[in-house]
Amino acid sequence: MSQNTRKLLGTVLLLVSIVAWSVGGMWIYMSFLGAAAWWALIGLFAIMGMGWFFPAAWIIRWMSRPDAE
Template sequence: MPQRIRKLIGTVLLLLLVVVWALMAMVIAQGRVTGLHWAWQTVCYVLLGGLWTIPAALLIRWMERADKPRQG
C-alpha cells in the first residue's frame, strides 16, 4: 500500500481514535472516578489523558513506513 494512502487512512483513524477515546474517558471519569480520593482521581485522569498516545504512536509509525521498492 502506498504511503500516501496509508497517511489518508491513518489520519481518519487518528481522528476516530481521539473522538472515541475522549468519549470513553468521559464515561469512565463520570461513572467511576468522581467517587475516588483526589490522589486516585489525579492518577486516573493522567492515565486516561495520556494512554491514547500509545495506539496513536503505533498508527503514526505505520503511516510513516517507507514504501516497498517496486519490482520490475
C-alpha cells in the first residue's frame, strides 16, 4: 500500500475514531455521571482526552511509514 493511500485511509480512520471516542465519552457521561460532582466530570474529561492520544498516535505512525521498496 502506498503512503498516499495510507494517508487517505488514515485520515478517514482518524475522523471515525474522533466521532466514536466522542460518542463513547458522551454515553459514559449520560449513563453514569449525569449528576456527578464537578471533580468527577473533570476526571472523566481528562481521561477521555488523554486516552484518545494512543489510538491516534498509532494511526498517525502507520500513515507516515515510508513505502516499501
